[in-house]
Amino acid sequence: EIVLTQSPATLSVSPGETVTLSCRASQFINTNLGWYQQKPGQAPRLLFKSASARATGIPARFSGSGSGTEFTLTISSLQSEDFAMYYCQQYHDWPPYTFGQGTKLVVK
Amino acid sequence: VQLVESGGGLVKPGGSLRLSCAASGFTFTDFNINWVRQTPGKGLEWVSSISSSSSYIFYADSVKGRFTISRDNAKNSVFLQMSRLRADDTAFYYCARAISGDVFDVWGHGTMVAVSS
Numbered sequence: 001e002i003v004l005t006q007s008p009a010t011l012s013v014s015p016g017e018t019v020t021l022s023c024r025a026s027q028f029i030n031t032n033l034g035w036y037q038q039k040p041g042q043a044p045r046l047l048f049k050s051a052s053a054r055a056t057g058i059p060a061r062f063s064g065s066g067s068g069t070e071f072t073l074t075i076s077s078l079q080s081e082d083f084a085m086y087y088c089q090q091y092h093d094w095p096p097y098t099f100g101q102g103t104k105l106v107v108k
Numbered sequence: 109v110q111l112v113e114s115g116g117g118l119v120k121p122g123g124s125l126r127l128s129c130a131a132s133g134f135t136f137t138d139f140n141i142n143w144v145r146q147t148p149g150k151g152l153e154w155v156s157s158i159s160s161s162s163s164y165i166f167y168a169d170s171v172k173g174r175f176t177i178s179r180d181n182a183k184n185s186v187f188l189q190m191s192r193l194r195a196d197d198t199a200f201y202y203c204a205r206a207i208s209g210d211v212f213d214v215w216g217h218g219t220m221v222a223v224s225s
Contacts, residue, residue: 034211036152043202043215044152055213087152091209095166097142097154 002026002090006100012108015080021073021103023066023088031067032092038085038102047073047086075105083107109133109214111203116219119193127188127219129203134214137161140206141179141186145199146218155201158186159208171197193223 003026013019023033031051036044046055048064051071061076075082088100115127129141143155156177157166165177176189186203200220204212 032209036212043217044204044212045215046211046213049211049213089152089211091206091211094209095154095157096168097157099152099154101151 001096002029002093002098004088004090004098004100006086006088006103008103009101010104010106012106013078014108015078017078018074018076019078019105021075021086021105023071023073023100025069025071025090025092027093028068029090029092032090033064033066033071034089034091035064035073036087036089037082038087044087078105080107111205111214111216113201113203113216113219116201116221118222118224120225121194121223123193123223124189124191125193125221127190127201127203127221129186129188129216131184131186131205134205136184137181138207140164140208142204142206142212143177143186143188144202144204144212144215145197145221146202147199153199156188157206164208190221193221195223197221198223 005024007022033051035048038044052064063074083105085102087102110132112130137160140159142157158177174192179186200218202218204215206212
């Protein structure tokens with residue numbers, strides 16, 4: 001089973017700042033990685049597939065990068081609606097699909 | 109495009125529950141459907157996947173032998189029959205669609221399952 005490790009667990013940032021979230025895979029997954037955003041009381045929402053392909057309706061301030069085992073999600077000019085949980089997911093070797101444990105963005 | 113789960117509730121350990129996922133707004137038979145659960149305050153765990161024609165079915169080790177996934181393409185619905193439920197099955201259960209071996213691009217709102225005596 002491929003383990004995804006996200007860091008940091010919590011990020012305290014101010015609106016307008018730029019943040020980078022990390023996701024590391026326990027083995028090679030090429031670019032078979034997705035990113036999701038989840039707000040309290042809501043289902044996860046797809047942000048990216050193939051590590052860097054933005055899903056429909058996702059603002060350009062969100063960007064994804066990486067391949068192999070190291071991946072990043074960058075959010076520029078943080079807006080109030082961006083404070084949420086973020087999860088990465090691999091679909092390179094499944095079953096099982098696996099998710100990272102998440103990074104929580106909180107307001108400083 | 110919508111997925112709507114139902115069937116959650118409170119059940120005693122060892123009991124059974126059947127979750128449903130109703131799809132609308134897209135060609136149901138073009139997609140696999142997955143169940144993903146989330147313990148309150150915790151992360152996401154993939155539970156099960158069923159292919160468009162039900163030819164391929166997979167389960168997480170944690171539920172294998174206790175849960176059964178099925179689908180009715182005539183009714184655009186997927187079901188998760190859960191038996192021998194345990195306290196650690198307590199979670200929010202989401203259904204989510206995916207093309208095989210791909211991300212989950214549409215999710216339902218979820219249904220809560222609580223296993224407690």
